[in-house]
Amino acid sequence: MEKEGMYEVLNPRGMPPKVKRTPLNPRPGDLSGKVVYCISQHIGGADTFQRKVVEQLAKYAPGVKAIYRDKKTQWMDPDPELWDEVRAKANAVIYAAAA
Secondary structure: OOOOOOOOOOOOOOOOOOOOOOOOOOOOOOOOOOEEEEEEOOOOOHHHHHHHHHHHHHHHOOOOEEEEEEOOOOOOOOOHHHHHHHHHHOOEEEEEOOO
8 A cells, every 4th residue: 555645735925025115205295395206107007197286286285386297118128317306306206117
């Protein structure tokens, strides 16, 4: 008589490690008097969405200066000029790349 095999069943969802999330920059308490860059990747209507965000910020948050910009490179490629401008002038960024 042969010995029966022993099987171990693993959780197919896995056990992902806990990730400590740290914001890249401190978040502003409010946007009054702040500059918000609305950046579009131009994929799947992201530009239309971001233009609408700029329009709505002007309407509902008059103390906010919203600036629309296109990211001229592919999503995976850097756009140094754009990010230099954002670092120099923006208090917040809304980035859109729709699919």
